[in-house]
Amino acid sequence: MRVTATVNGQVTHADDVWEGESLLYVLRERLGLPGSKNACEQGECGSCTVYLDGVPVCACLVAAGQAAGRNVVTVEGLASGDDLHPVQQAFLRTGAVQCGFCTPGLIVAAHDLLSRISRPSDLQIREALAGNLCRCTGYEAILAAVRLAARQMSGESE
Amino acid sequence: MSAPDRVVAPPAGGIGDSPARPDGMLKVTGQFAYGSDLWMDGMLWGATLRSPYPSARIKSVSIGAALATAGVHAILTCDDVPGANRYGLEHADQPVLAEAVVRYQGEPVAVVAADHPEIARQAASKIAVGYEVLEPVTDATDAMRPDSPHVQPGGNLVRHLKLRKGLADPAAAVVVAGDYRVGMQDQAFLGPEAGLAVPDGDGGIDLYVATQWLHVDQRQVCAALGLPPEKVRLTLAGVGGAFGGREDLSMHVHACLLALHTGKPVKMSYNREESFFGHVHRHPATMHYEHGAAPGGRLVYVKARIVLDGGAYASSTSAVVGNAGTMGVGPYVVPNVHVDAYGLYTNNPPCGAMRGFGSVQAAFGYEAQMDKLAAALGMDPVELRCMNGMSLGARAPTGQLIDSTAPVAELLRLVQRRPLPRQPEHRAQSELLDLPGGAANTTHGEGVKRGVGYAVAYKNVGFSEGFDDYSVARIRLDVSGGEPTATVHTAAAEVGQGLVTIEQQICRTELAVKHVVTSPKDTSVGSGGSTSASRQTYVTGGAVQAACHRVRDRLFALAEERLGRTVADLRLADGHVVSASEDTVISIADLLGRQVIEETVEWRHRPTYPVDPETGQGFAHVQYAFAAHRAVVDVDTALGLVKVVELACAQDVGKALNPDAVLGQIHGGSAQGLGLAIMEEIQVADGLIRNPSFTDYLIPTILDVPPMPVDVLEYPDPHAPYGVRGVGEPPTISSGPAIAAAIRAATGLDLSRLPIRPEHLTGTG
Numbered sequence: 004m005r006v007t008a009t010v011n012g013q014v015t016h017a018d019d020v021w022e023g024e025s026l027l028y029v030l031r032e033r034l035g036l037p038g039s040k041n042a043c044e045q046g047e048c049g050s051c052t053v054y055l056d057g058v059p060v061c062a063c064l065v066a067a068g069q070a071a072g073r074n075v076v077t078v079e080g081l082a083s084g085d086d087l088h089p090v091q092q093a094f095l096r097t098g099a100v101q102c103g104f105c106t107p108g109l110i111v112a113a114h115d116l117l118s119r120i121s122r123p124s125d126l127q128i129r130e131a132l133a134g135n136l137c138r139c140t141g142y143e144a145i146l147a148a149v150r151l152a153a154r155q156m157s158g159e160s161e
Numbered sequence: 162m163s164a165p166d167r168v169v170a171p172p173a174g175g176i177g178d179s180p181a182r183p184d185g186m187l188k189v190t191g192q193f194a195y196g197s198d199l200w201m202d203g204m205l206w207g208a209t210l211r212s213p214y215p216s217a218r219i220k221s222v223s224i225g226a227a228l229a230t231a232g233v234h235a236i237l238t239c240d241d242v243p244g245a246n247r248y249g250l251e252h253a254d255q256p257v258l259a260e261a262v263v264r265y266q267g268e269p270v271a272v273v274a275a276d277h278p279e280i281a282r283q284a285a286s287k288i289a290v291g292y293e294v295l296e297p298v299t300d301a302t303d304a305m306r307p308d309s310p311h312v313q314p315g316g317n318l319v320r321h322l323k324l325r326k327g328l329a330d331p332a333a334a335v336v337v338a339g340d341y342r343v344g345m346q347d348q349a350f351l352g353p354e355a356g357l358a359v360p361d362g363d364g365g366i367d368l369y370v371a372t373q374w375l376h377v378d379q380r381q382v383c384a385a386l387g388l389p390p391e392k393v394r395l396t397l398a399g400v401g402g403a404f405g406g407r408e409d410l411s412m413h414v415h416a417c418l419l420a421l422h423t424g425k426p427v428k429m430s431y432n433r434e435e436s437f438f439g440h441v442h443r444h445p446a447t448m449h450y451e452h453g454a455a456p457g458g459r460l461v462y463v464k465a466r467i468v469l470d471g472g473a474y475a476s477s478t479s480a481v482v483g484n485a486g487t488m489g490v491g492p493y494v495v496p497n498v499h500v501d502a503y504g505l506y507t508n509n510p511p512c513g514a515m516r517g518f519g520s521v522q523a524a525f526g527y528e529a530q531m532d533k534l535a536a537a538l539g540m541d542p543v544e545l546r547c548m549n550g551m552s553l554g555a556r557a558p559t560g561q562l563i564d565s566t567a568p569v570a571e572l573l574r575l576v577q578r579r580p581l582p583r584q585p586e587h588r589a590q591s592e593l594l595d596l597p598g599g600a601a602n603t604t605h606g607e608g609v610k611r612g613v614g615y616a617v618a619y620k621n622v623g624f625s626e627g628f629d630d631y632s633v634a635r636i637r638l639d640v641s642g643g644e645p646t647a648t649v650h651t652a653a654a655e656v657g658q659g660l661v662t663i664e665q666q667i668c669r670t671e672l673a674v675k676h677v678v679t680s681p682k683d684t685s686v687g688s689g690g691s692t693s694a695s696r697q698t699y700v701t702g703g704a705v706q707a708a709c710h711r712v713r714d715r716l717f718a719l720a721e722e723r724l725g726r727t728v729a730d731l732r733l734a735d736g737h738v739v740s741a742s743e744d745t746v747i748s749i750a751d752l753l754g755r756q757v758i759e760e761t762v763e764w765r766h767r768p769t770y771p772v773d774p775e776t777g778q779g780f781a782h783v784q785y786a787f788a789a790h791r792a793v794v795d796v797d798t799a800l801g802l803v804k805v806v807e808l809a810c811a812q813d814v815g816k817a818l819n820p821d822a823v824l825g826q827i828h829g830g831s832a833q834g835l836g837l838a839i840m841e842e843i844q845v846a847d848g849l850i851r852n853p854s855f856t857d858y859l860i861p862t863i864l865d866v867p868p869m870p871v872d873v874l875e876y877p878d879p880h881a882p883y884g885v886r887g888v889g890e891p892p893t894i895s896s897g898p899a900i901a902a903a904i905r906a907a908t909g910l911d912l913s914r915l916p917i918r919p920e921h922l923t924g925t926g
Contacts, residue, residue, distance in 0.1 A: 038190070038191015040352070040401070042351040048351060078190065079192075082190055091190065095189055096181075100188045102401045102656060103399075104350075130594070135862075136855065138402050141830075141869060143824070143828045144824070
């Protein structure tokens with residue numbers, strides 16, 4: 004089947020999609036957007052988190068056909084040209100990136116959190132990111148990244 | 162040439178700084194190419210058929226129906242392996258594809274290449290394998306019995322390490338003993354096993370793969386394919402974490418076989434369930450310890466018996482046994498030691514390397530014993546540890562002189578002196594999330610008890626017992642865009658830890674250049690050794706430093722040629738060759754012009770030696786690294802739920818080449834120890850894995866991991882480049898035992914098994 008969706012602002016077609024394919028598979032293997040990651044493919048790790056009509060979802064749990072006609076934003080769609088989003092900058096600054104396999108999903112999840120709550124408490128950060136597994140960092144640098152991004156997006160100096 | 166007009170600052174982004182990762186921009190934008198992201202026009206997808214049984218004879222394999230599936234290009238079995246159908250890190254005992262028997266659930270039997278991954282998986286399921294199911298050997302202690310069936314032709318014993326020091330039968334005033342068990346932990350790296358094999362049209366192959374050691378893979382792939390190394394070229398694909406789980410081959414040979422057979426590129430990428438069967442795990446351990454001490458608390462003796470379940474194939478079991486045994490009594494001075502450590506073959510999942518590598522299991526035993534001994538002596542457990550802790554000049558139980566800093570007592574004091582976290586009498590509604598059970602809202606504080614526990618551990622750095630442990634680095638210096646630019650080329654795997662950053666930092670410091678380029682990691686340069694054993698900053702870092710020094714010496718020679726005389730005090734600073742005595746500055750760019758300087762160095766740490774087979778005595782380990790933890794926990798004693806409130810760590814890192822990366826290693830390592838302490842276990846029953854998913858195998862989330870304050874000590878090791886000491890593993894070793902001690906302190910229970918589950922705390926298990 005053919006699946007048409009708006010992906011990172013562009014109307015995009017994927018052809019020859021088998022009905023059993025997930026949105027994650029179509030993004031990664033048919034649309035050349037491998038940024039969303041395939042760590043568990045069962046909705047437990049959050050590394051494939053994307054926006055679907057503005058709501059963060061695990062792309063591995065969305066059938067490709069369910070995304071037809073909808074608006075998808077992936078980690079590849081968060082920077083403006085060469086200008087990283089403050090969340091991306093903050094992940095680099097604080098050492099929140101090691102192997103980086105969880106990073107795309109965490110960045111989308113943190114981006115969503117900060118769009119809802121501009122200055123989250125640590126507990127709110129932990130709740131919001133509880134669906135995103137990271138095996139390298141022990142999460143301390145990720146917390147620091149979200150705090151830093153929140154300060155920068157609120158226009159505060161560091 | 163002109164006189165220096167300013168004091169030159171050390172280069173930004175050199176050692177001691179925490180510059181941005183060179184791969185960071187790609188990683189935060191989703192552009193970084195992991196093994197599972199690789200793609201080529203016309204590529205096929207590989208899938209693996211695995212044994213459903215832990216022990217069986219293969220009576221027949223029928224591939225006809227599977228091969229007839231539309232979209233299937235090839236199905237291969239053991240008959241299609243052109244070289245030796247055996248591989249292995251230490252012993253080549255594992256078939257690429259099973260022959261007459263399967264020895265564990267998940268053993269590969271056949272591989273399929275197809276147009277689509279789902280077609281490949283479905284075709285694999287249509288392969289008909291006739292099995293005669295056998296009774297599996299599923300208990301390592303049973304496997305030691307003379308009448309046990311043999312898992313491998315040579316018997317079930319992989320290794321027995323004997324450590325003997327002092328009196329054979331010592332006596333002590335105070336004696337404590339205990340039995341301890343550690344469950345099977347998974348590395349649970351997030352990036353699945355994956356790679357892409359590309360045939361070169363001339364009988365050779367290029368393999369792009371996520372791994373920890375390209376050259377040890379190359380050696381094994383060559384043997385299985387029957388090809389020489391020049392025909393089998395490996396390049397590191399992006400690695401999504403490793404932690405020991407990528408030391409052994411996974412899809413490497415399978416993808417190459419399919420690619421050579423079909424003449425097309427073949428990609429293989431495991432899903433999470435397959436990943437649980439596709440790599441080795443941490444050895445489960447059964448241990449008995451007996452400690453004897455004088456009334457004042459001095460250790461008199463330690464006796465231990467450590468049995469490690471290696472599963473169906475050897476992997477790195479021999480080395481894990483070596484570590485568990487030689488470091489089995491912990492970082493303490495003990496005059497009389499009697500340790501037996503065993504590694505056994507069983508029909509359980511194969512076990513091998515995981516962060517901490519034998520020391521994790523032993524530390525749970527010896528640290529539980531130290532607490533038990535303190536209680537028996539009426540002593541404070543930290544005081545007991547400090548009294549007996551190793552220090553510079555001590556002798557390890559192997560007889561090895563501890564010839565660099567061993568600050569056991571100082572590390573313990575650092576975590577002990579930290580203020581304890583607040584323990585509120587009453588909690589606001591928003592703080593209830595901090596209690597055991599979290600958002601499940603299972604308690605408002607009633608039944609919750611707090612406990613504090615300590616542990617200290619040590620770990621060898623680098624490969625041990627006489628292994629020729631080297632790394633190769635190639636440094637090229639040229640002028641690019643008018644700027645001197647260094648290019649660093651090693652085959653040492655970047656798995657997330659930040660070696661690519663460290664390599665660049667060393668080049669900036671040693672060559673005083675701003676611009677450093679990292680070449681792809683591949684087998685066109687010599688081996689970088691394994692990214693394991695906390696060794697890369699030390700060994701590959703040492704190689705990069707040495708190669709930089711060769712390049713620097715050639716720059717000095719060029720400068721002296723230009724000046725027409727020798728100059729004693731040449732040095733590099735800020736892109737220039739400078740001499741204070743000569744008032745001389747020459748820019749490296751001017752000096753080089755169009756010349757290129759390239760130097761390659763094979764660098765070794767000082768040698769280690771095999772231990773005596775009867776006594777375990779010898780200079781086995783090149784370096785030891787030490788860490789201590791204090792854990793604070795809240796336990797809901799009614800429900801058996803544990804919340805780790807704080808996990809403080811102190812570690813001596815010798816020299817922090819990259820302070821942010823050091824913290825990242827300590828935090829990440831501590832979290833993996835937390836996982837082992839209270840949640841992570843591959844549940845194996847009758848040789849079958851019961852929980853091969855992230856739904857059922859739990860790793861810590863951001864809600865499970867508490868604040869982790871860290872104290873970093875930097876006592877340089879005079880034997881190591883820059884004084885570095887390996888960082889990655891020690892925190893994984895001491896954090897679990899500290900949490901177990903804290904839970905014991907909260908509950909008063911013995912808790913002799915990791916992970917500690919709710920039923921162990923409620924008495925219902």
